[in-house]
Amino acid sequence: xxxxxxxxxxxxxxxxxxxxxxxxxxxxxxxxxxxxxxxxxxxxxxxxxxxxxxxxxxxxxxxxxxxxxxxxxxxxxxxxxxxxxxxxxxxxxxxxxxxxxxxxxxxxxxxxxxxxxxxxxxxxxxxxxxxxxxxxxxxxxxxxxxxxxxxxxxxxxxxxxxxxxxxxxxxxxxxxxxxxxxxxxxxxxxxxxxxxxxxxxxxxxxxxxxxxxxxxxxxxxxxxxxxxxxxxxxxxxxxxxxxxxxxxxxxxxxxxxxxxxxxxxxxxxxxxxxxxxxxxxxxxxxxxxxxxxxxxxxxxxxxxxxxxxxxxxxxxxxxxxxxxxxxxxxxxxxxxxxxxxxxxxxxxxxxxxx
Amino acid sequence: xxxxxxxxxxxxxxxxxxxxxxxxxxxxxxxxxxxxxxxxxxxxxxxxxxxxxxxxxxxxxxxxxxxxxxxxxxxxxxxxxxxxxxxxxxxxxxxxxxxxxxxxxxxxxxxxxxxxxxxxxxxxxxxxxxxxxxxxxxxxxxxxxxxxxxxxxxxxxxxxxxxxxxxxxxxxxxxxxxxxxxxxxxxxxxxxxxxxxxxxxxxxxxxxxxxxxxxxxxxxxxxxxxxxxxxxxxxxxxxxxxxxxxxxxxxxxxxxxxxxxxxxxxxxxxxxxxxxxxxxxxxxxxxxxxxxxxxxxxxxxxxxxxxxxxxxxxxxxxxxxxxxxxxx
Numbered sequence: 073x074x075x076x077x078x079x080x081x082x083x084x085x086x087x088x089x090x091x092x093x094x095x096x097x098x099x100x101x102x103x104x105x106x107x108x109x110x111x112x113x114x115x116x117x118x119x120x121x122x123x124x125x126x127x128x129x130x131x132x133x134x135x136x137x138x139x140x141x142x143x144x145x146x147x148x149x150x151x152x153x154x155x156x157x158x159x160x161x162x163x164x165x166x167x168x169x170x171x172x173x174x175x176x177x178x179x180x181x182x183x184x185x186x187x188x189x190x191x192x193x194x195x196x197x198x199x200x201x202x203x204x205x206x207x208x209x210x211x212x213x214x215x216x217x218x219x220x221x222x223x224x225x226x227x228x229x230x231x232x233x234x235x236x237x238x239x240x241x242x243x244x245x246x247x248x249x250x251x252x253x254x255x256x257x258x259x260x261x262x263x264x265x266x267x268x269x270x271x272x273x274x275x276x277x278x279x280x281x282x283x284x285x286x287x288x289x290x291x292x293x294x295x296x297x298x299x300x301x302x303x304x305x306x307x308x309x310x311x312x313x314x315x316x317x318x319x320x321x322x323x324x325x326x327x328x329x330x331x332x333x334x335x336x337x338x339x340x341x342x343x344x345x346x347x348x349x350x351x352x353x354x355x356x357x358x359x360x361x362x363x364x365x366x367x368x369x370x371x372x373x374x375x376x377x378x379x380x381x382x383x384x385x386x387x388x389x390x391x392x393x394x395x396x397x398x399x400x401x402x403x404x405x406x407x408x409x410x411x412x413x414x415x416x417x418x419x420x421x422x423x424x425x426x
Numbered sequence: 427x428x429x430x431x432x433x434x435x436x437x438x439x440x441x442x443x444x445x446x447x448x449x450x451x452x453x454x455x456x457x458x459x460x461x462x463x464x465x466x467x468x469x470x471x472x473x474x475x476x477x478x479x480x481x482x483x484x485x486x487x488x489x490x491x492x493x494x495x496x497x498x499x500x501x502x503x504x505x506x507x508x509x510x511x512x513x514x515x516x517x518x519x520x521x522x523x524x525x526x527x528x529x530x531x532x533x534x535x536x537x538x539x540x541x542x543x544x545x546x547x548x549x550x551x552x553x554x555x556x557x558x559x560x561x562x563x564x565x566x567x568x569x570x571x572x573x574x575x576x577x578x579x580x581x582x583x584x585x586x587x588x589x590x591x592x593x594x595x596x597x598x599x600x601x602x603x604x605x606x607x608x609x610x611x612x613x614x615x616x617x618x619x620x621x622x623x624x625x626x627x628x629x630x631x632x633x634x635x636x637x638x639x640x641x642x643x644x645x646x647x648x649x650x651x652x653x654x655x656x657x658x659x660x661x662x663x664x665x666x667x668x669x670x671x672x673x674x675x676x677x678x679x680x681x682x683x684x685x686x687x688x689x690x691x692x693x694x695x696x697x698x699x700x701x702x703x704x705x706x707x708x709x710x711x712x713x714x715x716x717x718x719x720x721x722x723x724x725x726x727x728x729x730x731x732x733x734x735x736x737x738x739x740x741x742x743x744x745x746x747x748x749x750x751x752x753x754x
Contacts, residue, residue: 124653144656157654161672171658174668222658 075100075258076121076226081130083116090116092282093130098226098275103252103259105269108279109305114262115230117279121260122228123147134225150219151228154235156211158203164190164214165199171222189217192251209240216248220255227252227259233268245271266306270294278302300341300416309343310385313418316340321415323382329357330413339418346375346388348412351396351404358408364398380406477730479723487723495727513710513728517735520690520706523621527628527692528685532678534629535636540670542637543645554641557634565631569694572627576617576699586615623699628692632685639684643677676747683743687736707732 076098083091091113098104106114119125121132123144132140139147148171158167165186166173172182183199190196193213198206206214212232219227232248233241249272252259263269269276270290278285278293278301286298297303300311314321316338320329323342334340351362362380369375376387376398387406389395398404480490502510542553575581586592592614595601604610608620617623651673655665671678693708700706707728714725 122653122657124656144653145659145661147657148659149657151654151657153650153654155648155650157648157650159651159655159669159673161675170655170668171660174658174660174664218654218658228657 075102075135076260077133078117078121079131079133081117081120081127081132083113083120083125084128089282091120094284096277096284096287098258098260100258101256102274103249103261103272104275104277105273106260106262106277106279107264107266107269107305108285109264112279113282114264114279116282118228118230118260118262121226122149122151148222148224149226149228150222150224152212152215152219152230152232154231156215156235158211158214158218160203162203163199164195164201164203164206167203167214168199168217168221170218175222186217186221189221190214192220193217208236209244212236212244216251220257225258227257229259229261231262231264233263233265241265241268242271248272270306278305280305297343297414300343303343303414303416308346308386308388310346310349312342312382312385314340314342316415320410321413326360326382328382328408328410328413330410330415332415334415334417341416341418343414343416344385344408344412346386347390348409349385349387350407350409351376351387351398352394352407354407356407357410358413360406360408362404362406364400364402364404366400367398376404378404378406473726473729476723477726479726481721481723486720490723495724496731498724499727499731513707513731516705516707516710516728517731519700519704520708520732521735521739523624523628523692523696523700523706524686524689527625527689528632528682530625530629531632531636531685532640532682535633535640536678539637539640539644542641543647550645554638557637560634565692565694568631569627569698572623572630572695573618573698576623578614578616578618581617583614583616617699619699619701621700621704624696624704627695627699628689631692631695632688635688636681636685639681640674640677643674647673675750679743679747683740687740690732690736 078094078096080093080095081091082089082093094117106117108114116125120127123139123142123146127140130140131138134147159170162170165183168186168189169177169179169182172185173179177185187196187199190199193216195210195213195217198210198214203211203214212235215232229248233244236244245268252272261269261272273290275287276290276293277287280301286293286302288296288298293302293306297306303309304311312323314323314328316332316334316336317327318336320327321332321340321342322328328342330342332340360380360382362378362385364376365379365384366377367374368377372391374389374391374395376389378385378387385406396404475489476487477495478491478493479487480492480494481487497505499513502508502512504510542550545553576583578584583592586595592601595604595615601610601615604615605612607622609622610616647670651669652665655669660668690706691708692706693712696706696709711725711728711732713719714721714728719725
C-alpha cells in the first residue's frame with residue numbers, strides 16, 4: 073500500500089546538519105514512532121513532513137505524489153504539538169471546528185462535526201468550555217480532536233505526552249493507540265520515551281545525531297538491536313568489551329561462548345539484557361562469579377547490582393519468576409545464556425549497565 | 427539554686443529596638459501618596475478650580491465660581507445670540523489626528539515588531555536599543571526634521587520638481603488628484619500644511635512607543651499557534667486574522683489607546699503642519715494659557731474637557747473589550 077515515504081530527505085541549518093539524508097516509509101494506516109534522544113533530528117523530520125520546514129534535499133511522497141514543495145496549509149496533515157497549541161481565544165468546540173470553518177463548511181455543520189469528534193475523544197459536553205478551564209489530559213484530547221477534524225491523510229504528533237504526568241501519560245498512550253487503530257489513519261509520533269514508542273507503535277524508527285539507527289517493529293528493536301546505541305537506548309543492557317575468539321568472545325580472562333560473526337581477534341562489545349542473565353544452579357556455559365553490591369526492589373521487579381569477574385552488571389527478576397533471595401554482600405554465580413548475548417563492533421567504551 | 431540563677435537577665439527590649447528593620451513597608455506608600463498628591467492631584471485640582479475662574483478684560487483673571495467657560499466651550503462666546511462650535515471642532519480635530527496617527531503607528535509597528543521577534547536575540551537587542559535611543563529626541567527636534575524634509579523649498583517637493591517627478595505626475599494626470607487631496611498647489615506638490623504631514627509626523631513621534639509596547643506581547647506569542655493553524659489549512663492572511671490578531675487583541679487595544687491619549691496633547695506637530703482651521707484643543711489651550719489670549723480660566727476649561735473626553739474614550743474602550751470578552 074502506498075503511504076508516506078521520504079527519499080533522501082535531509083535538513084541543514086547553516087553548517088549544522090539536523091537530519092542526514094534519510095529514506096523512510098510510513099505504511100498506510102500504521103503508527104510509526106520516531107524515537108531518539110533530544111536533538112537527534114526527530115522533530116525536524118516531523119516538521120519537514122508537516123511542511124513547516126523545507127528539506128535541504130530530498131523528496132517527500134504521499135501516495136506516489138511529490139509533495140515536497142507543498143506548503144503546510146496545502147498538505148493539511150493533522151498535527152498535535154508538544155504544547156498542544158490550542159487557541160486560547162476560542163472555545164473547545166471552536167478549536168475543533170477551526171479547520172472546518174476556514175475550509176468553508178457552514179457553522180452549524182462544523183459545530184455538529186466538532187461535537188461528534190469531542191464525543192470520540194470522550195469530551196462530549198465540554199464544547200462550550202474555555203481552553204483555560206481544561207486539564208492537561210483534556211487539552212491533549214482537544215488537540216487530537218482538532219487535528220482529526222479535517223480528516224487528514226497523515227496524523228502527526230510531536231511529543232504529545234510530554235506535558236502530562238506519568239500516570240495520565242500511560243493512560244493516554246493506550247487511548248491514543250486504540251483511537252488510531254479504530255480510525256486506521258497513518259500516524260507518526262515523535263517521542264523520546266521508549267515506553268511510549270513500545271506501547272503505541274507498529275514500527276519504531278530509532279534516531280541519533282540526525283541519522284536513522286534502526287527501523288523495525290518494537291519487539292525486534294528490543295530483542296535484536298542493530299547496534300550498541302539502540303541496545304543502550306531501548307531498555308537496559310549490560311555492556312562488556314571483548315575480543316572475538318574461536319567459538320565466542322573473551323572478556324578479560326573469561327571466555328564466553330556465543331555466536332560472533334566477526335573475525336577472530338576483532339575488538340567487540342557484547343550486550344546482555346538484565347532479564348536474560350540468570351543466577352541459578354543450572355549448569356552450562358558462561359558462568360561468571362559475582363558479588364551482590366546492591367538490591368533494588370521496584371515492586372514488580374527486583375534488580376541485583378553485581379560486581380562480577382567481567383565487570384559490573386545488573387540482573388533483573390520479575391515478580392513471580394523463580395529467582396534467588398540474595399542480600400548485599402552475598403556471593404553468587406551469574407549465567408549468561410549464549411543465545412542471549414549480542415555482539416556488536418566496538419563503539420564508544422561502555423563498561424556499566426545503562 | 428546556683429549563682430547563675432541569681433544574675434538578672436538583660437532586658438531584650440533594647441537589643442530588639444536596635445535590630446528592628448527600617449519600616450520600608452510603611453514609608454514607601456507614604457512617599458508615593460505624597461508624590462501623587464503633589465504632582466498629580468494638586469495640579470489637577472488647581473486646573474479644575476481655575477476653570478471656574480473669570481477673565482477680566484484688559485487684565486488677568488480672578489477666582490470665581492462661574493460656568494461661563496464651560497458654556498462657551500459647548501456653544502461659543504456669542505451665545506445666546508449665535509451658536510459657534512469652534513471649540514468642539516478643535517476637540518474633534520484633536521481626536522481626528524490622534525485616532526488616525528495612533529492607528530497608523532500601531533498598524534505599521536505591528537508587522538515590524540512581528541518580524542523583529544523572529545530575528546536572532548542579539549539582532550533584536552540591537553534594534554530595541556536603536557529604537558529606545560530614538561526616544562531621546564524631543565518633539566521639537568523631530569518636527570524640525572520633518573519640517574525641513576517636507577518644506578516646499580528644500581525638501582521632498584524640491585526633489586519632486588528637480589527629478590521631474592512633478593512633471594511626470596502632471597503628464598499622467600495624477601497631479602490633479604494630489605491637488606484634490608490638498609497635497610499640491612498649481613506648480614508643485616506641497617505637504618505643508620496638510621493632514622498628511624500632520625498625521626505622518628504624529629505617527630513618527632509615537633512609533634517607537636508602539637514597537638516597545640507591542641514587543642513583550644509579540645515575543646511571548648507561541649509560534650506553534652500559527653503553525654497549528656497552517657497545518658489545518660490556514661493561509662498566511664487567515665492565520666493573521668484568526669490566530670495572531672485575536673491572540674494579541676488586548677495589547678493591541680492597550681497600545682492604541684495609550685498612543686491615542688499621548689497624541690491628544692501633541693502641540694508642536696499640529697502647530698507646524700496642520701492648517702490653522704484644523705488646530706486642535708492642545709494648541710488652543712496653549713494659546714489661552716500662555717499665548718495671545720491670556721485667558722487661563724478658559725484654557726483650564728478646555729484642558730478639563732480634553733481630559734474628560736479622553737477618559738470617556740478609555741472607559742469606552744475598556745467597556746467594549748469587556749463586552750467582547752463576555753461574548754466569547
